[in-house]
Amino acid sequence: MKGLGDALRKLAADPIAIQTAHIALEDELIELRDDRISLPFRANGLVIREKNGQASDAIRIPTDEAVRRVLKILAEYVDTNKDGKK
Numbered sequence: 001m002k003g004l005g006d007a008l009r010k011l012a013a014d015p016i017a018i019q020t021a022h023i024a025l026e027d028e029l030i031e032l033r034d035d036r037i038s039l040p041f042r043a044n045g046l047v048i049r050e051k052n053g054q055a056s057d058a059i060r061i062p063t064d065e066a067v068r069r070v071l072k073i074l075a076e077y078v079d080t081n082k083d084g085k086k
Contacts, residue, residue: 011074021073025066032060 011017029048032038038058039045045059046066061069 020077021070024073
C-alpha cells in the first residue's frame with residue numbers, strides 16, 4: 001500500500017486537486033442547503049452558511065460521508081488528469 005500512500009500524499013500537496021475537491025464538495029453542500037436537506041441528530045459533520053450569510057448549525061453531510069465523497073472526487077480528478085489526457 002506504500003504506492004497508494006505516496007499517491008494520497010501527492011494529492012494532498014497538489015493545490016489544484018485540493019481546490020477541485022473543495023469546490024465540488026462545497027457545491028454539494030450548497031445544493032443540500034438550497035434543497036433544505038439536513039441530517040438531524042448527527043453529532044458531527046459539515047455545515048454551510050445560509051444564502052444570506054447567517055451561520056447555520058444544520059449538518060448537511062456527516063464527516064465520514066464527506067471523506068468518502070472527497071476520495072471519489074479526487075479519484076475522478078486523477079483519472080481525468082492522467083498524463084494530461086481525459
